[in-house]
Amino acid sequence: MALQSNFQQTSTIRHYELGIFGENITSMNEQERLFNDAWRQHHSAVARVVQSYEAIPALQEELQQDIAFAIWRSLPRFNQKSSLKTYILSIAHNRAISHVAKHVREGKSTSTEDVVLKGDDCPSGSLEAHRKQGRLVKGMQMLPLAQRQILGLALEGLSYDEIAEVLGITVNNVGVRLNRAKKALKQAVESI
Amino acid sequence: MSEEFNWEEAKNDWQSHEPHLPELKKNMRWLSMRMKLILIIDIVILIAMIPFAVYIFQTAELLSVKVWFVLAFIVALIGVYFDFYLRKDLWEMPSTTRGMYLHVIKREKAGIKLARFAVIYLSFFGFALLAWAIYFEFFEDAATIQKMEYSIFHHMLGLLVVVASVFVSKWYGNRKRRALKEAELRLKEFDTADL
Numbered sequence: 460m461a462l463q464s465n466f467q468q469t470s471t472i473r474h475y476e477l478g479i480f481g482e483n484i485t486s487m488n489e490q491e492r493l494f495n496d497a498w499r500q501h502h503s504a505v506a507r508v509v510q511s512y513e514a515i516p517a518l519q520e521e522l523q524q525d526i527a528f529a530i531w532r533s534l535p536r537f538n539q540k541s542s543l544k545t546y547i548l549s550i551a552h553n554r555a556i557s558h559v560a561k562h563v564r565e566g567k568s569t570s571t572e573d574v575v576l577k578g579d580d581c582p583s584g585s586l587e588a589h590r591k592q593g594r595l596v597k598g599m600q601m602l603p604l605a606q607r608q609i610l611g612l613a614l615e616g617l618s619y620d621e622i623a624e625v626l627g628i629t630v631n632n633v634g635v636r637l638n639r640a641k642k643a644l645k646q647a648v649e650s651i
Numbered sequence: 652m653s654e655e656f657n658w659e660e661a662k663n664d665w666q667s668h669e670p671h672l673p674e675l676k677k678n679m680r681w682l683s684m685r686m687k688l689i690l691i692i693d694i695v696i697l698i699a700m701i702p703f704a705v706y707i708f709q710t711a712e713l714l715s716v717k718v719w720f721v722l723a724f725i726v727a728l729i730g731v732y733f734d735f736y737l738r739k740d741l742w743e744m745p746s747t748t749r750g751m752y753l754h755v756i757k758r759e760k761a762g763i764k765l766a767r768f769a770v771i772y773l774s775f776f777g778f779a780l781l782a783w784a785i786y787f788e789f790f791e792d793a794a795t796i797q798k799m800e801y802s803i804f805h806h807m808l809g810l811l812v813v814v815a816s817v818f819v820s821k822w823y824g825n826r827k828r829r830a831l832k833e834a835e836l837r838l839k840e841f842d843t844a845d846l
Contacts, residue, residue: 561830603840
């Protein structure tokens with residue numbers, strides 16, 4: 460993939476990076492290109508993270524901006540030990556935690572009824588799919604932060620190993636936590 | 652109406668869901684430069700104080716002005732230190748969620764430390780201001796006061812600002828204490844999620 464080769468180039472470019480405050484910065488244009496490619500590919504996943512942590516539209520925008528900035532700054536350090544998606548999701552989830560800490564809330568301060576989902580007013584046959592997605596997002600927002608996070612990663616299709624790496628816990632713990640969280644999500648969704 | 656929940660179906664629904672969030676409004680390059688600019692300005696201000704200090708200490712200014720300058724320099728120095736410390740996570744992001752929780756805790760503790768420092772230091776500053784006012788009012792000779800265009804009104808205004816700053820610092824400290832409690836709770840919740 461084109462993106463993959465971009466990141467392979469980065470490791471070479473990194474030798475020429477200028478350091479300010481210990482960070483690695485490729486040339487701004489290269490950094491911008493990396494960011495644009497990554498953002499184009501994964502912005503939907505980031506948007507889902509944003510929506511699962513924050514229910515207030517104005518704050519969703521702020522969180523999305525925060526995450527985008529963190530991704531912009533971190534991309535030159537991407538070492539390909541994990542997939543790009545895992546890397547971006549870990550940044551997104553970690554920024555979301557910081558956001559929650561800053562706003563001292565779990566996205567529960569507004570009613571989840573306020574969440575506007577694409578297709579809420581869609582008259583076509585895809586209405587059913589959007590309704591299901593809506594229930595899923597609302598169900599997620601009803602759960603505690605720790606469960607929301609592990610579910611968010613699992614729903615994005617990350618493996619146990621990848622989830623363990625993102626969270627900083629063991630693979631066994633992932634299994635236990637995820638099973639519990641799935642049950643909680645099932646209950647939440649079925650209660651809507 | 653409740654429906655049977657299916658994990659695989661939920662996974663598909665989740666991945667095909669594309670939330671509508673507004674386009675990114677701020678330019679990343681500008682945000683990055685702005686962050687560095689703030690820290691550079693911090694350092695420039697600090698460096699700029701050095702020639703100013705030389706000027707004050709070499710010219711025959713009043714001792715009280717010198718004392719004031721030293722106090723202000725200490726405030727600036729510690730302010731810059733905390734500014735760097737609190738912004739540290741912007742270029743030093745922890746790589747795991749657990750690390751992020753610990754980092755948030757560290758940041759809230761730094762905030763509490765900053766607030767505590769501000770309250771103590773500003774109180775000291777306030778008392779110094781008061782003592783200086785008393786000195787000027789009762790002990791300084793009239794010629795010097797006239798030369799300095801000293802006004803008790805300005806002095807009291809300064810004192811008022813210091814007192815207000817103490818209250819703001821107190822409020823900030825309490826807010827940070829609440830945030831720390833919340834962050835510690837979250838970490839505990841995270842650590843015990845599989846128990």
